[in-house]
Amino acid sequence: MPPSEQGTVMPNTQQPLLEVRDLEVAFTVDGSRIKVLDGVSFKVAAGQTLGLVGESGCGKSVTALAMMGLLPKPHGQVVAGSIRFAGQELRTLAPDQLYRLRGNRISMIFQEPMTALNPVQTVGEQLMEVFRLHRPSDDKAQRKAAAIAMLQKVGIPEPEQRFAVYPHNLSGGMRQRVMIAMALACEPDLLICDEPTTALDVTIQAQILELMKELQAQTGMAIIFITHDLGVVAQLCDEVVVMYAGRVVEQADVFELFDHPRHPYTQGLMSAIPRLEDQPKRLLKTIKGQVPALHEMPAGCRFANRCPHATDLCLMAAPAVEQLTPHHQAACHYWKELTR
Ligand SMILES: Nc1ncnc2c1ncn2[C@@H]1O[C@H](COP(=O)(O)OP(=O)(O)OP(=O)(O)O)[C@@H](O)[C@H]1O
Ligand SMILES: [Mg+2]
The missing domain is CATH 1.10.260 (434 Repressor (Amino-terminal Domain))
Structure with missing residues (x-):
């Protein structure tokens, strides 16, 4: 990593270190194929920290495993899209090349350390x-x-x-x-952390996050940080991708996302930020209703059944991801009306 890139956030115009585009992942369960990721796209630049947030089951870990080429075989499969790392398509890499890449340039920290040691x-x-x-x-x-x-x-x-x-x-x-x-x-260029601190007490968690920031400033690595905890996102991340039911519903610069969330799901998350003494896992329960089951996803917006603003249009047509500003995208038919 060139010293000039150490600890700095690259502008979006820079060639991204990682670019995931229109990623689709399916699992074959009892003979039928169920799509768990549907058109997931995001980019990470060198030195940047990207937060991946969303309710349990929305596809955060599957996204990480797909990027690492570690989906459970044979029933988990990337069925469409591309995962480009440093300009190289990972989907078509031979297993031994992918293995070398994991040992050298991309590392992952899993949620439960005992299972990985x-x-x-x-x-x-x-x-x-x-x-x-x-x-x-x-x-x-x-x-x-x-x-x-x-x-x-x-x-x-x-x-x-x-x-x-x-x-x-x-x-x-x-x-x-x-x-x-x-x-x-292995001095990775990209570190993927899947809820690495949720099992730890708050003080240790804070120490570990601080340590990761320090090491990032020294090495200039990019980090993808998966978490339920928006406090951690605010502390650590430059950009945030919000996922819902296998899709990206909003992506923005962290300040923009906290100040002007546009998607009703993100707005729900923001209004449900817990107080310090609350458990992180509790924060999403205040959004009423349930995520639709994977095998019966609606044709329209997947959040419509829980959305206070949903109309017939939302029930019928899935909103496309729209670029609202250079650092903000959202997939909602009514994002213009839903400013806060
Ligand atoms: N090995 C598997 N076989 C079948 N389905 C799976 C498998 N792993 C994950 N899934 C399904 O894929 C979807 C996304 O799961 P994923 O583990 O990515 O969620 P998550 O966002 O990481 O949730 P959490 O916050 O609870 O960790 C879920 O519906 C899950 O049931
Ligand atoms: Mg997970």
Whole structure:
């Protein structure tokens, strides 16, 4: 990453690091194919942090897994669209090329660190394995030194001792730091974080977010941050993509989105921001009604059955994503009327 790009937000005119366009993903369940992502598009520039938000089941994790080429096979499939990373189409990459890309340029941190760490290998062995793949010319002593330095970098006290312990000997916060260390060990250009802090207490969560910001400022990596928590979005993100039932309903610069949400779903989210002491998961429950089931999505707007402004037009015709300003898009027939 050139030093000039470190920690800066690239303008939208710059070639994006990642561009997802019209992505469609389907799962085959009991012999029938169900589309879970329908025309998802967004871009991320180097050094930028993009938040991906939306209610449980809207397709955030599936979007991340599709980008990483990690959809469960054979029943999960990208059926249309493109995923371009640094100008290269990922959909057509051979599995070994994709594997190398994941080890070198794109990393992911999962929600539950225990599932992503190997319980029978020490923390140090697992980190050294990442370095073995990323820097094959290093010898064992160099890999060990790099692993200890990385543990220190993510704020793990006494890294020499922690190097030799197993994941279950660490607290949740420390395990998550190990996961971050592993994800960062390959110095990725893009880090995808799928709710990496929801399992942690608020103080640890804040520390980890701070740490990620610091490391981003040092390396200039781009981050896609998936979360339910709009407080985290406000703290961390430059741009936000709001998803609803497998589609993007709004995307904007973070200030623009918080100040002038245009889609009624986003407006609902904004008015439901919890107080500090509330649980993040509670924040979306105040929007009445339920997301339609995947196998019976309506022809019109997918939010229409919960929308206070819906008309016959909304029930009949799906709104297209419209560019409202250079940094703001929304998919609502009435976005012009729905200013706040
Ligand atoms: N392996 C799978 N097989 C079948 N359907 C799946 C599979 N994984 C996800 N889905 C479906 O795809 C849809 C999107 O799921 P996804 O996990 O992406 O949601 P999410 O936005 O990450 O939700 P959450 O906030 O709860 O993590 C859901 O309806 C889910 O049931
Ligand atoms: Mg998820």
